[in-house]
Each structure stands twice: as C-alpha cells, then as structure tokens.
Amino acid sequence: MWWRSSFLVLPLLLGGLLSGCSDDDDNDAAFQLQLLHYADVDGGGTAALENVEAFSALVDHFRGGMPEHTVLVSSGDNYIPGPIFQASADDRVGAVTGASGVGRGEIAMANALGVQVSAVGNHELDAGTEAFAGIIAPDGDYPGAQFPYLSGNLDFSSDANLEDLVTADAAAAGDGAGRLAASAVVTVDGERIGFVGASTPTLASITSTGDIGIAPVGFDGSGEALDALAQVIQEDVDVLRDAGIDKIILLAHMQQIQVERALAPRLCGVDVIIAGGSNTLLADGDDILRAGDTAADFYPLEYTAACDEAPVLVVNTDGDFTYLGRLMLEFDDQGRIITDALDPSMNGAWAATEDTVNRLGAEPIPGVMAVSDALRNVLVEKDGNVQGHTDVYLDGRRATVRTRESNLGDLTADANLWYADQLDTGEAPVISLKNGGGIRADIGRIVAPPGSTDASEVEYLPPAGNDYGKPDGGISQLDMETSLAFNNGLVTLTVTAGELWDILEHAVAAAGPDATPGSFPQVAGLRFEFDTSRTARTGGDDNQGAATTGERIRTLEVVDDSGAVTDTVVENGSLVGDANRTFRLVTLNFLADCAADGGDCGDGYPYNNLTAAEYRSLEDPAYTGNDPGLSDFATAGTEQDALGEYLQAFHGDAASAYDVSMEVNERILNVTCWVSLDCIPHDKAPLFHAREWLSIVADDPTQD
Numbered sequence: 001m002w003w004r005s006s007f008l009v010l011p012l013l014l015g016g017l018l019s020g021c022s023d024d025d026d027n028d029a030a031f032q033l034q035l036l037h038y039a040d041v042d043g044g045g046t047a048a049l050e051n052v053e054a055f056s057a058l059v060d061h062f063r064g065g066m067p068e069h070t071v072l073v074s075s076g077d078n079y080i081p082g083p084i085f086q087a088s089a090d091d092r093v094g095a096v097t098g099a100s101g102v103g104r105g106e107i108a109m110a111n112a113l114g115v116q117v118s119a120v121g122n123h124e125l126d127a128g129t130e131a132f133a134g135i136i137a138p139d140g141d142y143p144g145a146q147f148p149y150l151s152g153n154l155d156f157s158s159d160a161n162l163e164d165l166v167t168a169d170a171a172a173a174g175d176g177a178g179r180l181a182a183s184a185v186v187t188v189d190g191e192r193i194g195f196v197g198a199s200t201p202t203l204a205s206i207t208s209t210g211d212i213g214i215a216p217v218g219f220d221g222s223g224e225a226l227d228a229l230a231q232v233i234q235e236d237v238d239v240l241r242d243a244g245i246d247k248i249i250l251l252a253h254m255q256q257i258q259v260e261r262a263l264a265p266r267l268c269g270v271d272v273i274i275a276g277g278s279n280t281l282l283a284d285g286d287d288i289l290r291a292g293d294t295a296a297d298f299y300p301l302e303y304t305a306a307c308d309e310a311p312v313l314v315v316n317t318d319g320d321f322t323y324l325g326r327l328m329l330e331f332d333d334q335g336r337i338i339t340d341a342l343d344p345s346m347n348g349a350w351a352a353t354e355d356t357v358n359r360l361g362a363e364p365i366p367g368v369m370a371v372s373d374a375l376r377n378v379l380v381e382k383d384g385n386v387q388g389h390t391d392v393y394l395d396g397r398r399a400t401v402r403t404r405e406s407n408l409g410d411l412t413a414d415a416n417l418w419y420a421d422q423l424d425t426g427e428a429p430v431i432s433l434k435n436g437g438g439i440r441a442d443i444g445r446i447v448a449p450p451g452s453t454d455a456s457e458v459e460y461l462p463p464a465g466n467d468y469g470k471p472d473g474g475i476s477q478l479d480m481e482t483s484l485a486f487n488n489g490l491v492t493l494t495v496t497a498g499e500l501w502d503i504l505e506h507a508v509a510a511a512g513p514d515a516t517p518g519s520f521p522q523v524a525g526l527r528f529e530f531d532t533s534r535t536a537r538t539g540g541d542d543n544q545g546a547a548t549t550g551e552r553i554r555t556l557e558v559v560d561d562s563g564a565v566t567d568t569v570v571e572n573g574s575l576v577g578d579a580n581r582t583f584r585l586v587t588l589n590f591l592a593d594c595a596a597d598g599g600d601c602g603d604g605y606p607y608n609n610l611t612a613a614e615y616r617s618l619e620d621p622a623y624t625g626n627d628p629g630l631s632d633f634a635t636a637g638t639e640q641d642a643l644g645e646y647l648q649a650f651h652g653d654a655a656s657a658y659d660v661s662m663e664v665n666e667r668i669l670n671v672t673c674w675v676s677l678d679c680i681p682h683d684k685a686p687l688f689h690a691r692e693w694l695s696i697v698a699d700d701p702t703q704d
Contacts, residue, residue: 030338031191032069035249035327036062039075039276040319041106042123043441043482046379048084049372051321052109055352056369057362058324059113068189072114075276076121076199076253077319079106079135082440082485083478085127087378096374098141102127105375107135111146112367117173117184119197119251119276120151122207126486129161129210137165137178144178150197150251152182152236153229155213162212170194170239182236185245194240194248196270198233200255200277201225205541205604206437206518220538226259230266230306241269246335253277256515260314261301268307271337272300272327275316278516279398281323282316284344290322290351292446292458296514299348300327302339311337323349382478384469387631388647389657391473393444393460396483401436402516405668407660408439408483409522415646416490416639417524420586423623423637424492424616429584430558430566431525433503434639435591435603437518440485443475460662473657475647477633480640487640488588490618493595496611497569498544498579504528505537505550506606511670519603523667527563528570529555531671541594541601542608554671558583563666580611588639589617 036059041048063070079085085103087093094100097108110118124132138144148167156162167179173186173195183196201219203209216228233250240248248269252260253276260275267273283295300313317323326348330341350356357364394408395401401409417432447459463479465472481487495503508530510517530552539547556570567583568576590602596615601607616623619637627636631644651658 031189031247031331032066033188033191033193033247033329033331034062034066034070035272035274035325035329036070036072037075037274037315037325037327038317038319038321038323039119039121039253039274040077040279041321042077042080042121043082043320046083046376046383046478046482047322047441048320049376049379051352052372053364053369054354054357055321055324056113056365057357058350058352058360060365061360061362062324062326063114071116071186071188071193073195073249073251073274074110074115074118075251075274075316076119077123077277078110078115078118078121079103080123080440080485081126083379083382083481084375085485086481087375090378092378093371093374096370098143099139101134101139101142102131103135104142105371107145108371109368111143112365112371115147116186117147117195117197117251118145118149119253120149120154120180120199121253121276122200122203122255124149125203125207125209125212128208129159129212133161133165146177148173148176148178148184149180150182150184150195151180151199151253152196153198153201153215153232154203155215156180158213159211161210169236170243170245183240185240191247192243192245194237194243194245195251196233196236196240196248197251197253198229198236199253200259201229202255202604204600205602206255221256221259226262226266229259230263233263234267234269237267237269247271247331249274251276256517257296257314257316258514260316261303264301264303264305264312264314266306267312268305270305270312271310271331271335272329273312273314274325275314278316279319280316281318281349283349284347286344287348288351288356289349290353293318293322295349299325300342311339313337317349321352323351326350379478380468382481382633383466383476385477385633386470386474387477387480387633387644388475388651389471389473389654390443390462390475390651391657391659392462393446393662394442394462394475394483394658395444395460395662396439396442398516400662401439401522402518402520403436403511404670405664405666406436406439406522407662407664408443409434409436410524410660410664410667411646411658412439412484412639412643413522413524415643416586418646418649419642420490420492420618422628422645423490423618423626424586425623425626426492426614426616427494427584429492429525429586430560431500431523431583431585433507433521433523433526433585433587434488435507435518435588435605436520436522437603438486438488438588438590438639439483439522441483443479443483471654473654475651477644480634480643484640484643486590487634487638488590489638490586490642491589491592491595492584492586492616492618493592493607493610493613494582495585495613496580496582497577498575499606499610500583500585501553501556501570501575502537502544502546502550502606504530504553504556505546506604508532508552509536509538509550511552519605521668525558525560527555527557527559527565527667528553529669529671533672534573541604541606543606543610545609546606582612586618589619
C-alpha cells in the first residue's frame with residue numbers, strides 16, 4: 001500500500017519506545033519527543049480554511065497516539081491582514097471566539113489546535129503593535145492566545161502597546177499565555193524542553209514594528225551579520241542551558257531558510273531549528289505530497305553544532321495548513337539527538353488532505369471546525385461579488401512573484417498604472433512598480449489526477465464557479481482581497497533616470513538561487529534584464545547612496561502600451577543619456593511613503609532623498625474624486641480598487657476575459673537563467689532577439 005507503514009505499526013512502536021522514558025533527568029536515555037510543527041498561515045484567503053480541518057485531524061491523531069510526549073508549535077505568521085483577518089471582526093465570528101476583533105479567529109483556531117508556543121512572525125505585526133496586543137491578549141470573554149509568543153532578538157519593552165505583555169524568560173509556557181518572552185519551557189513527561197524564539201532582523205523594512213527594538217542592527221545576511229544574529233540567539237539559549245535544560249528547540253522566523261541553515265552550525269546547545277517565513281517544503285522519500293508540490297530539500301536537514309559537533313536538525317513545511325510537520329526524536333542521556341533513530345516513515349511533511357485523513361481514520365477537532373465554519377460563513381458572501389473574468393490561472397505563488405515575471409504581477413501592475421492615470425491629473429505616470437511580496441496568493445486552481453506525482457500532469461486552471469454567484473473564470477472580491485491582502489495605497493512620484501536605475505538594482509539585489517525575496521519587482525511600462533552573477537547593490541534606502549553600487553541591471557527600457565521602447569535608460573550595464581531626465585512612477589505607499597516623511601522605506605526600497613519626488617498619495621481626497629466608480633468594495637486610491645476598476649473596464653465579462661499565459665516572460669529577463677535555460681520556460685528563450693545574447697557575449701566572451 002502506498003501510504004506510510006507507520007499507520008499500522010505506530011501502536012506497536014509506542015510501547016517499546018516509551019518503555020525507555022524516565023522522569024529522572026539523570027537517567028533519560030532514549031527519551032522520545034514527538035514534535036509537531038507548522039508556520040505561515042499567511043495566504044489570507046479560504047485556502048487555510050479549506051485545509052485546517054484536515055490539519056486538525058492530523059494533529060489530533062498523532063497527539064492522541066502519544067499525548068504525554070507531544071508538543072505542537074508554530075514558527076510564526078499565525079495570521080495575516082486579509083479576508084479571514086477582517087472576517088473576525090464580524091459578530092458571527094465573535095460569537096464563537098468570545099468577542100469580535102480582527103485576527104482573533106485565527107488565534108482561536110491556534111488555541112483549538114493546542115499550540116503550546118509560537119515565534120513572532122512578521123505578519124503578526126502587519127497591522128501594528130496595538131493590533132497585535134489586541135489579538136493575543138485576553139479581552140473580556142475573548143481568552144487571547146493560550147500560548148506565549150517568543151522572540152529573543154526583539155525588545156518589546158520599548159513599545160508602549162506591548163510592554164505590559166512582556167513576561168519572564170525561561171518560564172513555563174502555560175504561565176505565559178498571551179504574553180511575550182524570549183524563551184519558554186514545556187514539560188513533557190517530566191522532561192523540560194526549552195524553546196527559544198527569534199525573528200528576522202529585517203523586520204522593520206517588511207512590517208510595522210512600532211517602537212520594538214530589533215537586534216542585530218543593520219542585518220544584511222553577510223557572514224558577519226549571521227555571526228551577530230547567532231550571538232544574540234545564543235544568549236537566550238544559554239539562559240536555558242544554565243537552568244539545566246539540555247533539550248532546546250529554536251523557533252526561527254527568518255523569511256529565508258538560508259538563514260536558518262546558516263544559524264545551525266553557528267549555535268551551541270540547540271537541537272532543532274524550526275524555520276518560518278519561507279514556506280519551504282522539506283520532505284523525505286516516504287512523504288506523499290499534494291498535487292503540484294515538490295520538495296525543496298530533505299526532511300530533516302542535518303548539521304553539527306558549533307561547540308561540540310552535536311547534531312542539529314532544521315525542519316520546515318509549506319504554509320496555510322497544507323502540511324503538518326512531524327519530527328519523532330530520541331535523545332541520549334546527554335540530551336543529544338540520536339540521529340540513527342530518525343525514521344522517514346514517521347518523520348516528514350504530512351499532507352493535510354482528505355485522503356490522508358481517511359487513511360488514518362482521523363477526525364477533525366470540533367473547536368477548530370466551529371471557528372472555521374463561522375469564518376467561512378462571512379467569507380462566502382465576498383466570493384459572489386464578481387469583479388472580472390480570466391481564462392487563465394493567475395500565478396501569485398510565492399516562488400513565482402518573488403523570482404520572475406508573473407501574469408498576475410503584470411495584471412495588477414498594469415491596473416495600478418492605468419488607475420493612477422485616471423486619478424492623478426498631473427503628469428501621467430509611465431512606469432508601475434510593486435514588490436512581489438505584496439502578492440499573497442494565486443487566483444485559480446491547481447488540479448492533478450488522483451494519486452499522481454507527475455508534475456507534467458498538473459493543470460493550472462482559472463477559478464472555478466460556485467453556488468454563490470461566481471461563474472467559471474470569475475475573479476471575485478474575495479480573490480482580490482486574498483491576493484492583495486495588504487491593500488496598499490497607491491502613490492505617484494518623480495524619479496530621474498539615475499534614480500530609477502538604483503531602484504531597479506535594489507529590486508533584484510536579493511534575487512538568486514533558492515531565494516524568494518519580497519522585494520523582487522513586478523512592473524508595467526518597463527522591460528529589463530538582470531544578471532544575478534554580478535555584484536548586487538547593498539546597504540541603505542537612500543537613493544544612489546548604496547554601500548555597494550549594483551551591477552545586475554544590464555538593460556532597462558521604458559515602454560508604451562504596445563511594448564514599443566520609448567526610452568533606453570541602461571544598455572550593457574551602463575546608463576544611457578542624461579541621468580537627470582525624469583519619469584513619473586506609480587508604486588505602493590508601503591514602499592515609498594519614506595519619500596514624503598523620510599522614514600524607513602518598505603522592503604528597503606531606495607526612495608529616500610529623491611531629487612524632486614513630487615509625492616502624491618492617491619488616497620488623498622484631491623485625487624479620489626477622479627475614481628472611475630466601476631468597483632466600490634475597496635477604498636479609493638488603493639491597489640484592490642485599482643484592480644477592481646481595471647477589471648471592470650477591460651475584463652468585465654467572459655468575452656473580454658484576461659488571457660495572458662502564466663508563462664509570460666516579456667518584461668523581466670534573468671540573463672543568468674536565460675543563458676543556462678534553467679529557470680524560465682524553455683520555449684520562451686528563443687523569443688528574445690539577438691541583441692540580448694550579443695550583449696551577454698560582449699560582457700563575457702567565455703560564454704558559448
């Protein structure tokens with residue numbers, strides 16, 4: 001049978017494995033821990049609700065097999081601003097959670113799942129520190145988070161909204177429910193298991209951190225920065241070690257799993273690092289993955305500690321309750337993991353699907369179902385409010401929008417450009433740029449034959465119709481609120497040719513193998529080529545004030561609606577023409593409010609110190625009066641309204657449905673990928689004219 005043998009042998013194993021357990025810290029040979037974990041419930045739409053009941057059944061099943069030896073943890077991003085987040089403010093959800101309020105439904109589901117500790121993710125702070133406090137702290141009949149949030153490199157005491165929630169480090173997790181600390185302890189069958197939390201030091205550039213102190217300062221991912229981060233984390237680990245705890249797990253929400261990988265050999269005394277924020281699916285050969293999914297690497301990844309060569313494991317799963325991570329651990333009498341006991345038939349990514357649940361004979365947790373049903377009842381109303389039509393799958397997957405051009409990225413960038421032209425009665429913008437990290441989900445469905453693991457059999461289809469008034473191919477209010485969950489405001493500003501070049505250098509600076517940076521751009525009115533093998537821009541959000549000037553942008557052209565080039569800004573890696581000529585640009589307020597107030601720029605974009613920005617917020621009443629009025633569910637001047645208005649104007653019915661393929665590759669070309677043909681569709685490569693190839697050869701004559 002194709003399902004795991006452990007379905008049948010688990011009851012037999014438990015008797016033998018548990019017989020070696022002991023309450024005596026001095027005699028804990030072969031102590032076993034079942035570590036269940038997840039992260040990144042940050043799709044924002046119905047996907048999490050569609051998965052959570054099956055996910056809860058897996059949690060209940062595995063916990064039920066060995067309740068005294070199981071811990072369930074989250075490595076952060078337990079919610080994200082978006083439809084589910086907002087639905088929790090509805091009284092119908094409040095009747096289940098105890099009191100209505102944004103984000104509370106998602107915390108109520110975590111409570112019902114039995115989460116015992118969580119790291120602080122970036123999305124926990126997206127609505128600001130006051131909202132974070134209101135979501136995790138008790139409030140009348142609302143119990144708040146029934147687990148502590150952990151992050152040792154964040155100083156919550158400096159923020160007025162959070163200072164009263166700070167509690168003692170290394171205390172019992174149950175005593176820290178709804179509070180903030182660096183570490184906590186969960187006692188499992190008499191053994192103390194220490195948990196330390198850490199959040200990405202880039203937090204200030206990707207979310208709303210208020211007055212939270214963040215360490216280390218100036219983190220840039222370099223070896224020195226990683227050493228500094230490891231030192232900060234080590235201090236919290238040492239507090240637990242000094243208390244006699246020899247089994248320590250780090251909940252690290254670092255956004256890029258390369259950081260967790262790099263931390264593993266830099267730390268001493270950490271047994272397991274549970275990654276978060278990257279949605280990286282790790283799996284072993286026994287894992288049955290969901291249709292269309294492939295593992296990025298093996299589960300678990302194995303390293304050795306900095307001080308004593310003890311084993312250190314790194315694990316992660318994909319988000320939105322798609323998988324439950326399960327790590328069965330045995331520890332020797334020194335508190336070290338016995339790696340020979342790691343069993344792929346038990347460990348790995350367990351798909352939260354109906355088939356898996358049926359094979360196990362598992363049942364969902366009733367408390368989880370009650371919350372998810374209440375949220376779903378609110379959300380279905382939005383799915384019947386159709387705004388436009390598409391004949392194609394709109395690719396908003398993280399691995400696409402953060403690494404290459406996306407048809408959904410093109411669509412929303414086009415919408416922003418057209419919409420800004422309607423509202424801004426001054427000089428019309430000719431360029432649209434947004435960060436791929438602002439696109440949170442696809443619009444469509446991924447289908448594969450039952451039981452298939454062949455990627456060639458996977459179909460990417462437009463949205464399906466439903467009983468709520470949504471036709472096949474319909475793009476609903478819910479689709480848009482899910483995909484553009486942050487609903488950023490739009491702003492227009494003026495940039496010079498030199499400033500535009502620097503902005504694009506930053507946009508591709510973090511691109512590279514296995515990287516999915518949120519700063520990667522999606523554009524309209526531009527076409528550019530970049531080369532990740534060349535020097536990346538580093539340091540600072542001051543325009544043309546980089547510590548290292550980037551050399552990745554090889555060609556940068558401004559184009560009109562037909563794709564015809566109207567201005568060449570960069571050719572063969574050099575600026576063309578007057579560096580001070582200007583272009584009007586529309587972008588997101590998250591990225592560019594700094595151009596008006598001098599604060600930190602979102603995702604580190606260099607919009608500070610522009611020569612003459614002429615910043616305009618399209619949410620200002622001076623501009624919202626020009627709103628076309630074709631779509632009215634979102635606030636005027638925002639990206640959701642821009643997309644709704646654009647769809648109604650150009651793709652409002654099935655006859656005018658959007659039809660740009662998900663394999664589009666016309667605006668953004670990764671030269672490195674093009675040369676090797678390893679990360680763009682092969683059938684697209686010949687479409688690029690000879691000039692691109694000749695420029696590559698001119699720059700690097702060694703190319704074949």
